[in-house]
Amino acid sequence: MALVLNEEQQMLKESAQGFLAEFAPLAELRAQRDAGSETGYADSLWGQMVDMGWAAILVPEAYGGLEFGHVGMGQIVEQTGRTLTASPLFATAVLGVTAIKGAGTEEQKTELLGAIAGGEITTALAVDENAHHAPAQISMTAVKQGQGYSLNGAKRFVVDGGTADKLIVAARTSGEAGDIKGISLFVVDATAAGIEVERVAATDGRNYANISFNQVEVAEAALLGEEGQGFKALSATLDAGNIYLSAEMLGMAQESFERTLQYLKERKQFGVLIGSFQALQHRAADWWSQIELCKSVVLKALQAMDESHKRVPALASIAKAKLAEVAELSTNEAIQMHGGIGMTDEYDIGFFIKRARPAQTLFGDNSYHTDRFAQLSGY
């Protein structure tokens, strides 16, 4: 497949641009933060996104979705990186849909995917248990009890964990931490008895939570996929998550670059525009080149998911490693080239670095994915 957008994908990108500029610009993030919002977005935003069809893009037509594909969805998520727009789009329409589509029974898909597409429920994916991404290290347990399971353990830094209606939880039905086998996925009501949610306020002002599970009783029907075989679907969901985080970071990298480039053309020192200094020109040119590389790998990874290509895991790690590196470079250079004003809260450029680091870290940072790429390559 050619590495270019087709007409429909291009149109979706432009419509996302227009929508976000009107309803969720960067100023909205600032307003939400100043108002002490616990989600980082206005209550009305998700309903509008659902009306645009965004919740249904990855849902198959058979379950009431649009089945528009990953390249299209990637364009929207990239644009949300430019505006730093928080919403349930990632945790629900990407992670929730991918996990349920990949592992769910016919009944689960019919019920849950339809409800997601219609904006009736939101989801959150609860995987990691400590500060570093390590999906095989899961030690939370799910013990068979009567006709169901009893869940015990704690999850950290769950995206949308404080607001989601359904939690998709990775727990161990056998084996021990480090084993790939024995991990099972469950869909649990967030209101179930024994669940305690503690909101975590992070640098990006978004909605994270630490969640503990104490003797949480769930029915057998809560099991997503086969018992003990959840790692495959979990991995595929994490690959998708990492590719979409890469798309979001691509948006952030481009936006912080373009804002900085504009500043280089406005700011005068020593009587001239600072963009006339070769020391800054070369750094800007290298930075721009790095972003060009990022555009290619993100598009390729999105296309690979649409084709269910066998290289999706490797491409997910390549994309995440590269985008984490360039998001870090971009947000650091943005502040440095803005100089003192870049350090002020009043100026918007500082919002990018505070969103970039959680996005880099979530589901594995640059070092995690460089290591994973090496393993996938046989060394």
Place this chain on the structure above:
Amino acid sequence: MSDLNAFRHETRDWLEANCPPSMRESTQGGEEMCWGGRNFEFASEEQKQWMERMGAKGWTAPDWPAEYGGGGLDKAEHKILKEEMARINARPPLSSFGIWMIGPALLKFGSEALKQQHLPPIIRGEIRWCQGYSEPGAGSDLAGLQAKGEDMGDHFIANGQKVWTSYGDKADWMFCLLRTDPDAKKQMGISLVLFDMETPGVTPKPIKLISGSSPFCETFLDDVRVEKDQVVGDINHGWTIAKYLLTHEREMIGGMGMADVGSETMGQIAARALGVDQGRMNNPLLRAEVAKWEIDGACFALTAERVTDEVKSGHGVGATSAMLKYYGTELNKRRFETLLKVNGSDAMVWEGEASNQGWLPRTWLRTKGNSIEGGTSEVQLNVIAKNILGLG
């Protein structure tokens, strides 16, 4: 579609019948490349046969017009030829600055007479070309060149010194930039001229490089007669063509960033050299260095692919050649630094099996020139900053 299918079958049959067995074996790096020309020493009779057969068919320049001896293939046919050659691992029949550089410039800017004169022998591999651009005082600042062509009516008399002439001692003809109007502004007053290296007054002298090899010459021009009908394009307007050729050269050099080192990936080479224990390469820091290179290499290869696809779909941004040149050459330098570390002291010996008879150290040293020739990395960054980013 059935036409293309028929073309594929014909091509496959023809290649089967005409590509000699030894021309289907891999070579390492630049060994045994076929450059053609009057004085070329072929590595084997089969190498000569392969060049001549492909040349006669026009497939050394598959997409050039058939009227000049080219293959006359359209894009789809050209792609099929490449695929069918790759299928049997056929070597390129001819490596040629004629095909890569001056030929495309002649097709775009040359007179009909120049095309008729020069393109057929280029295609057949009979004439080998070299480039006379840089001078001792005009490197990055190429437009500051001083070699002059004095107007003598129907011809010029050329005097000056060119440097970094690739294979100047082995080439048959030179395409050369001369200052033909000393009073015009810098970029004006430059002409692109062609002359035979056997013309009296042309003296190429090899330059020995840090690698011990001498792929370049300095070329002295003393009262060299250049006919006016050998000027490409208009007299005093050669700079436009020179820039066009530089873009070509950048793309060519940038593309080397992804050239294969034999048939193994960097990861495979490193795993073999350093050993793997419980699925992980010994030496965690080198393992990370190798993986990071492969990640950047993959991103770069995808970018080259995307740029090509964008041009095909009409969304091309021509100035990206500066980026590909900059990043590709820096990537190639990084690759050889990492290969050096991966192979340890074996990589630093001039002879013996361990360094593949010195191939690794010589190639490593050669890569240092990649980010200098065809416009330094710093010049490419200037081009990006000015032409793409609009920073003045």
